[in-house]
Amino acid sequence: MNSHVITDSSFIKKIQQFALIALGVGAVGILATAFLDIQRFFSAYLYGFVYFTGISVVAMFFATLQYLVNAGWSALVRRIPEFFAGFVPFVIIGMIPILIDVWFTHNLYHWTHHEVFVQGSAEYDAILASKHGYLNPTFFTIRIVLYCAIWFFMYRFIIGNSFKQDESNTDYTPTRKNMKRAAPFVLLFALSLTFAGFDLVMSLDPHWFSTMFGVYFFAGNFVTTLSLIAIFVANLHREGNMKGITKEHYHDIGKFMFAFTIFWTYITFSQYFLIWYGNMPEETLYFIRRFQNGWEWLGYTLVFGHFVLPFTVLLTQNNKRNTKVLIAISCWMLLMHGVDLAFIILPEFSKEAVRFSWQELSGWLFFAGIFFTIVARQFSKRSIVPVNDPYLQESYELIS
């Protein structure tokens, strides 16, 4: 067994330092917010939590997908998303405050107030009463537990088997197990991510609905995960810590980012366009809220920043194969995902005026701190190369 654990990387050290500072600043900020404005604390918490939960779960999906399609190009890259998936067990802990709020403090979700379901009360809402069977704390908790169980099991199985394969180059049982089970896991992933999107984000406005929302939630997360993979691959390769990686791998990751930037745009536009064209009050209310009081600037930013700019930059071969450009556009996409999530989450908590300040930022920093601490630890424990992957040679020889 010849493993390639990165022992000396200035990039990983930087990540560790950033994580430590982010965790410290974020924790202080979010605690201060909790004392000043408890609802704002929960909204900032949800914002940061959804951001990194999305990345880690989708990173796990990305690794699973490579087994499902027997991908050859990605063998050298696959460990990076597998390390991101290290955050998945933490998701279970991160859900607890949200469940506490659903049961006791009722800051996040309007439907958690019991009065809205009680006929005759001043708060009674006939529409919500009609979907009480789905939107109630008990069923919500059951669903959250189910998503966490699926994700944790998927993490243990797929990522676990990938690591296990490092130990033997004669017994390919772990890899074959992953190939065999990848498809059902992808199915479970699709359903759990969709409904997690409905529950955690869409039900913030419990009246609004969109059949596309699950796909939309996935598309944004997928672009972000690819961007983060690109940042890690390019930085580690630049400092000589990912031997075998060539510009061909940059190119393939860049192509993936390009394709899914367009996919995100396609999904987002279709959802917006059909609601705009249909012009039915029950659907348009969601966008009307997001196109007034300053929130509209987030929407305009997305059109430019989440589509026009990355589309233009990633269109050419040279840019995809250029370390600096690839890193720059990937960092930009991480920022844009932050804007995207702010656009769908935060207006529900501040309808009168656009609001994004140190409170929300500290929510993001807090989870960034935890996420990058866990990821950096993975680098010190595991081989960066899946040394016994049957398609490793193909990845070395990649011509994109």
Add this chain to the structure above:
Amino acid sequence: MKAEEQLAEVGANVHTNGASKNGYANGVMSVRPEREPLVLGNPTIHDVTEKIAGIAEGKLTPKFMAALLASALLAAAGVGALIYTFAVGIGVWGLNNTIGWGWDITNFVFWVGIGHAGTLISAVLFLFRQKWRTAINRSAEAMTIFAVINAAIFVLTHTGRPWYDYWLLPYPNQMHMWVNFRSPLEWDVFAVSTYFTVSLMFWYSGLVPDLATLRNRAKGKIAKAAYTIFSLGWTGSTRNWQHYEFAYMLLAGLSTPLVLSVHSIVSFDFAVSILPGWHTTIFPPYFVAGAIFSGFAMVLTLMLVAREILDLQDYITLKHIDNMNKIILATGMMVGYAYAMEMFIAWYSVNPYERFVFLNRATGDYAWSYWAMVTCNVISPQFFWSGKLRRNVLFTFILSIFVNIGMWFERFTIISTSLHHGYLPSSWHYYSPTWVEITIFLGTFGLFLVLFLLFCKYLPIIAISEIKGIMPGSQPSHHHHDDDDHHHEAVSAAGHH
């Protein structure tokens, strides 16, 4: 030649016990997974040319003529029914005031959907570097073109007065007429015609090197002249190949958004309305997934027959069928996901009309159509979880027909159920097609088969040059240093992609 022998061995292994336990070659769990070869029987570069060009050069057999005649008669019946429609008027169809769209638009969407596999295989799978596409891309692209022609027949005749169809084009005229750019039906004009044009160009540019091969081999005068004209003076020089590959890549890049856009716009025909059951945001990707699903099913239906008759088992291998069945399973699940989302959100929306429409779909007058759709599209592909069944040719053939039927019913269900019980119960109505509509639909199958048979007879149905490019030894590779001669020959013969 060591590597080749090894591959041959693996190939033989797959051939004899192809339906290995879990769908992978050497089903034993602990053995290192290997790539299956994409061409079996170890043919030389020359064998490939002989085999595939031979099909186009063969004599017309009575069997072929009989099949062609039967298809042509079916197509003629369709033409007859169309002439009858034009002569008497669209009232000969079963449409009524409540249901203004019936089989016409159902068949339009059905055929456009069939046309999706070709471009997906040739463009998207090309960009994903899926080498197995080479065995099926040519015939799938041909089917795309034929299917879009059929779709055009329905959309152009459903206007009732097809001689005025040129009004759909925005051109300056003295009638003070201008097209309605706000209507998705107008977007269809541009989406479908663009799709057709680009698909045709893509298919044709891929054909050029192979047409040159046929030109060089042609014996008859007419054949020689025809292949000479259409092969555009192809010489096979490096410069030719360089231009060709650049053009091919560009067309692949341009076609990829079209795969998504065409059916998205077709879905807008329904989704921009505010009719319950039509107005839902998931429609665009849902229609695209369904189109790919039905397109792959049609490619399988026809190619499995062609594979048997033309003896192409070494080129369209069980591995190809396995892969296509996996895509059928994946897209079938996506369609199932969309059905589930529609149902769930209809309930979750608490919109009584929306809830009614979906309940009515599953339990109302058209429940038989809904359940036919669910059975064929969601339940039947589940068999493909089994690797054994994915590699069973007969089973795949039967199942592909189920999928074709299911996808037709999907469009019929969407169109009829939303229309037949509208907001005004006094207008509720039922719709069944007349013999005229049924004949036109069968006629389009006749036309599709006529075109496909002619394609099989006169054009190389497998991309000869591309097949050569994926054969062992044709690509520069670290594995094959020991067979350098072979390598050079292959590269010069096929170019490399």
